[in-house]
Amino acid sequence: MFDDRSPIYLQIADGIKNDVLSGALKEDEQVMSTNQYAAFYRINPATAAKGFAQLVEEGVLYKKRGIGMFVSPDAREKLRRERRERFFTEVVDPMLAEAGRIGIDVGEIVRHLGGAR
Amino acid sequence: MIELRGVTVRYGTTVAVDDITLDLPTGKIYGLLGRNGSGKTSLLSALASYRRPASGVVRVDGADAFENAAVMRNTCFIRDTLDANDSDKVRQLMCFAGWMRPGWDADYAAKLLDLFEINPAKRASALSRGQKSAVGVVLGLASRAPLTILDETYLGMDAVARAAFYRELLDDYLAHPRTIILSTHLIEEVADLFERVIIIDRGRLLLHEETDELRGRGVTVTGAAAAVDTFVAGRTVLGEQSLGGVRAVTLDWRPSAEDVTRGEAAGLTFGPVGIQDLFIHLTSPAQRLEATR
Amino acid sequence: MSAGAALFRVYRPILLPFAGIVVVVHAIITSIVASHGEMNFSMWLVLIGSATKYWLFVVGIMLVAMQLRQFVTNGVTRHEFLAAVGAFGLTMSASFAAAVVLGHQAESLALEAFGARGPDYPTLTLGGMVAEFGHVLPVTAGYFVSGGLIAIGFYRWRAWIGLVVMLAGAIPAAAADGLLGINEFGDLPHRLPYAAALAISVAATAIGAAAFHRAMSDVPIRRTAG
Numbered sequence: 001m002f003d004d005r006s007p008i009y010l011q012i013a014d015g016i017k018n019d020v021l022s023g024a025l026k027e028d029e030q031v032m033s034t035n036q037y038a039a040f041y042r043i044n045p046a047t048a049a050k051g052f053a054q055l056v057e058e059g060v061l062y063k064k065r066g067i068g069m070f071v072s073p074d075a076r077e078k079l080r081r082e083r084r085e086r087f088f089t090e091v092v093d094p095m096l097a098e099a100g101r102i103g104i105d106v107g108e109i110v111r112h113l114g115g116a117r
Numbered sequence: 118m119i120e121l122r123g124v125t126v127r128y129g130t131t132v133a134v135d136d137i138t139l140d141l142p143t144g145k146i147y148g149l150l151g152r153n154g155s156g157k158t159s160l161l162s163a164l165a166s167y168r169r170p171a172s173g174v175v176r177v178d179g180a181d182a183f184e185n186a187a188v189m190r191n192t193c194f195i196r197d198t199l200d201a202n203d204s205d206k207v208r209q210l211m212c213f214a215g216w217m218r219p220g221w222d223a224d225y226a227a228k229l230l231d232l233f234e235i236n237p238a239k240r241a242s243a244l245s246r247g248q249k250s251a252v253g254v255v256l257g258l259a260s261r262a263p264l265t266i267l268d269e270t271y272l273g274m275d276a277v278a279r280a281a282f283y284r285e286l287l288d289d290y291l292a293h294p295r296t297i298i299l300s301t302h303l304i305e306e307v308a309d310l311f312e313r314v315i316i317i318d319r320g321r322l323l324l325h326e327e328t329d330e331l332r333g334r335g336v337t338v339t340g341a342a343a344a345v346d347t348f349v350a351g352r353t354v355l356g357e358q359s360l361g362g363v364r365a366v367t368l369d370w371r372p373s374a375e376d377v378t379r380g381e382a383a384g385l386t387f388g389p390v391g392i393q394d395l396f397i398h399l400t401s402p403a404q405r406l407e408a409t410r
Numbered sequence: 411m412s413a414g415a416a417l418f419r420v421y422r423p424i425l426l427p428f429a430g431i432v433v434v435v436h437a438i439i440t441s442i443v444a445s446h447g448e449m450n451f452s453m454w455l456v457l458i459g460s461a462t463k464y465w466l467f468v469v470g471i472m473l474v475a476m477q478l479r480q481f482v483t484n485g486v487t488r489h490e491f492l493a494a495v496g497a498f499g500l501t502m503s504a505s506f507a508a509a510v511v512l513g514h515q516a517e518s519l520a521l522e523a524f525g526a527r528g529p530d531y532p533t534l535t536l537g538g539m540v541a542e543f544g545h546v547l548p549v550t551a552g553y554f555v556s557g558g559l560i561a562i563g564f565y566r567w568r569a570w571i572g573l574v575v576m577l578a579g580a581i582p583a584a585a586a587d588g589l590l591g592i593n594e595f596g597d598l599p600h601r602l603p604y605a606a607a608l609a610i611s612v613a614a615t616a617i618g619a620a621a622f623h624r625a626m627s628d629v630p631i632r633r634t635a636g
Contacts, residue, residue, distance in 0.1 A: 004305060005389030007329035035291050042283065044146055045291060046312040047329060097382075167482070167631040184628075190485040198633050200483040202476045216411040216419070217484040262485075 008043060012051030017060060020075050021083070027073045031061065118142055119164070119264065119296065123173035126159040133159035135320035136173070141298075143178075143263070146290060148311035148328070149300040152400050156320040157300050158196070161268050164298075165194035177264065190219060193262035197269040199249040203242035207235055207252055211259075218260045225289075226259035232281055246273040254282050258289055266298045283307060304393040314392065318400045328392070335390030335398065336372055339365040344383050355398035367398050413486045413494040420477065421469070421498070429509075432461055436513075444521060448528030451595050454517040455510070455532075459592070462506040462546075463553040467583065469502070470557020474565050474626075482631050492626055496619075499554045507547035511539050514596070532596025545590045545598055548611040552586030555618040562625045565632070582618040586611040 002008045019025040031037075034052055038045035052069055055061040060075045072078070099109060119141040126134035134156045141147065151157040162168040164175055166183045175182040182188045201210055207230065215221045230237055233251035235244075244252065250273035257267050271282050287310055290297060301307055308314070314331055316323040324331075335355060338345055342364040353369040367390060372380070377387055390398070411419070440453045473495055481491045515534050521527035534542065556579050563575025589607035592598055601607070 002309065003389075004308060004332060004391040004393075006333045008309065008332065009329050039288060039291055042287060043309045044287075044312045044328070046145065047309075050329070094378075162630070166487075169628045169630070184487045184489060186487050186490060189482075189487050192485065194483070196633060200479055200633070202480065205480075213416070213420075213480065214484055216416050217413075217481075217486060 002041070002043065008047050009050035009054060012037070012041075012048060013054045013058075013060075016051070016055060017079055020060060020071055021079050023076075025071050027071050027075055029071050030067070031069045031071060033068055118178060120176040121160075121164070121173065122176070124160070124163055124170045124175060125172045126156070126163050126168060127171040128159075132320055134163065134170070134317075137317075137320075137322050138173075139315070139322060139325060141296070143296045144294050145296060145312040146310055147296075147298045148304075148308065148314045149298055149317065150304060150314060150396055151300075151317035155317045155400070157317050158268055160317060161194060161266050161298070161300060164264075165189075165192050165266055167194060190217075191262050192264045192266070193218070193257055193260040194266045195253045195257040195268065195270045197250075197253075197272065199241060199244075199253050201241040201252075203240065205241050206237065207239055207241070207244070208237040210241070210252065210256065211237065214256055214260060218262065220261035220263075222259050222261055225261075226255055229255040229258060229285065232285070233278060247275055247278060250274045251278060251282075254285075258285060261289075261293055261295065264296045264298075266300075268300045269302065272302065279303075279306065283310060286310065304396060305391065308392050316396060316399065323399060331392050331395060333389065334369065334371060335367055335395045336370055337365055337367045337388040337390055338380065338385050339363065339388065340383070340385035344385055348380055348383060348385060355395075356401065367394075369399075413481060413490045414497050416481070416486075417477065417494045417498050418501075420480075428465065432457060436517075440517065440521075444524065444526035448526055448531075449521055450528035450530035452514055452517060452532055454513045455592065455596060458506075458510050458513060459546075462510060463550055463583075463587070466499075466502060466506065466550050467553040467557040470499075470554045470559075471561040473498075474558055474561035478565075478626070478629070479631055488626055488629065492623055495558070499551065503547055503550040503554055506550045507543050510546045511543045514542065515539060530595075534596075541598060541604075542592065542596070544604070544608070545592050548590050548608060548615065549583075549586040552582040552611060552615045552618075555615050555622060556580050556583035558622050559618050562622060562629070566625055566629050579618065582611075582615040585614040 002011050016025065016031065020027075025031065031052075032040065034045050034048040037043075037048040037052075041048070052061060056063060056069070059072055059078060061069045062072050063069055096106070096109075099106075121137055121139040121141075124134055124137045124139075125132065137160065149157055149161070159168065163170045164182070166175075166185070166189055169183055177185075177188045177192075180188060182192075211223065211226050211230075214226075215223050227237075230252075233248075233255065235248055235251055235255070239248075241249070241252075250271050253270040254267070254274075257265055257270065271279055274282065283306070286297070299307065299311070308328060311328045313326065314328050315325045338349055340348075340363070342359065342362050345364045345366055349366050349368060355367045355369050357364060357366040359365075365388075372387065380387060436454060436457050439457075440449070443449060443453065478488075478491060481494075482488060486494075511534075514532075518527065518531065518533050521531065527533075559579030559582070560572075560576045563579055564572035567575065589602060589611050590599065598604075599607075602610075
């Protein structure tokens with residue numbers, strides 16, 4: 001389930017963020033406890049807890065004492081904004097660099113994009 | 118807290134564990150990795166008071182562990198060869214553990230024997246290697262000892278039995294948190310269960326870190342030999358391979374996003390290094406090199 | 411459960427059948443022999459005299475070869491185990507010595523009742539019973555300690571050291587048997603006055619026990635039985 005080659009707690013955080021973005025996890029919905037998550041994915045609960053803590057710090061989740069962890073009400077919007085900001089630097093620019101490496105000019109790309117519209 | 122201070126274990130003139138100092142906060146699952154002959158079992162023997170260190174001390178919650186009744190009663194050390202007399206029946210092993218172990222759960226033991234398909238009426242000498250491993254696992258888990266040590270116990274078990282063991286281990290740890298130390302060669306299978314990893318090499322402590330710290334600690338840089346050499350200059354090299362004009366160098370280094378971009382611009386590719394590969398590189402006989410080119 | 415109680419529990423299924431067999435065998439053989447005429451020796455002393463001391467000798471060995479690992483790997487300290495072994499040894503030695511004396515007297519009375527007791531049969535007065543007990547107990551205790559010593563010699567050290575320890579370890583048994591051992595005719599040896607013989611035997615056994623204690627106090631628990 002998890003890639004052994006990068007920190008799992010980050011993979012957990014990314015996984016939950018994706019679920020929030022896709023709508024699989026709704027705002028103010030309760031998420032699994034760290035123990036349930038650990039048991040389900042067969043990982044150490046401390047690793048799961050670290051991933052959840054990361055999400056709390058980033059404001060994606062919040063904790064209701066004695067009850068559990070919930071998705072923040074504005075999480076989806078917040079994540080979308082973050083991803084938007086990073087989209088061009090992390091997705092588009094590397095794509096352009098690769099295109100440059102193999103000799104595709106921007107005009108070809110624009111034509112391709114025109115087809116997708 | 119479990120403290121090892123300057124622990125040295127000797128067999129005659131051979132030093133198996135060389136002056137190891139280590140702090141192990143309780144309640145975590147630890148993975149102990151090391152090559153054969155690295156001193157893992159000797160270290161665990163000292164930890165469990167099966168062997169007195171030649172020098173140094175093992176303390177559990179501040180008290181010297183050796184010959185300490187309170188500590189030993191709460192420590193369960195299961196070795197790779199089952200500690201049982203040939204004539205003992207499995208049922209008797211469970212029974213005796215029930216007499217002596219304060220936290221013993223007989224129902225859980227019975228359930229586990231069933232899970233691993235062990236006939237309690239069989240004598241220890243009549244068990245196959247895999248069955249002996251399973252009995253060891255049952256003794257270790259059902260003891261619910263606050264310090265439970267499993268030394269390559271499960272290596273004799275087949276893949277299906279091992280998967281069942283990992284599942285049981287995690288479920289029981291979640292229900293009854295305690296300190297668990299697993300020593301293993303099957304790193305990739307079980308690394309997800311470890312909160313921390315300890316690596317021993319040639320009797321010395323090599324590292325003691327959170328598992329996630331090790332994931333992504335190393336990187337393999339591959340490309341044209343000259344470009345690779347320029348890029349990796351000055352970094353700690355764990356291993357390298359060359360074929361024709363292509364070189365692949367494994368580094369003990371965590372590149373930033375800029376480093377990766379810069380490297381890719383130079384035509385290099387980056388590959389991640391998993392914990393098992395990192396372990397292999399860290400403990401291989403070849404000398405660790407400083408790239409000086 | 412305490413280590414002491416556990417040790418008795420472990421040996422109960424070994425001891426009871428052994429005791430039962432010995433008693434039954436004795437009854438059968440004695441009946442057969444006595445039916446052919448008067449008995450002028452004690453069959454009980456013949457059988458039991460040897461059985462008890464050799465049984466305790468073997469148990470002394472087994473405690474090191476089998477129970478040491480069994481107990482320590484289940485969380486018992488070596489010192490707790492040693493205390494259990496000491497209590498077990500004392501209890502067994504005393505019990506066996508008492509069994510020798512009481513059984514001897516029972517045999518004597520039974521043979522007399524059936525008219526099969528010969529004139530040279532070693533009968534026992536009350537004083538005689540005490541004297542016999544005082545001769546058997548040091549021997550059973552000595553054999554027990556010797557068994558343990560010989561076993562720990564081979565368990566803890568290499569074979570050639572084990573041999574040396576074996577020779578020294580046999581001393582408690584040899585001293586006790588040589589100075590105090592009684593034969594099937596119930597004859598007490600008179601090489602030395604009883605007090606001196608007892609003192610030497612007890613000293614040898616005590617020193618042996620102390621050496622055993624020292625060797626076991628920090629013995630590494632090996633993976634295979636010694």
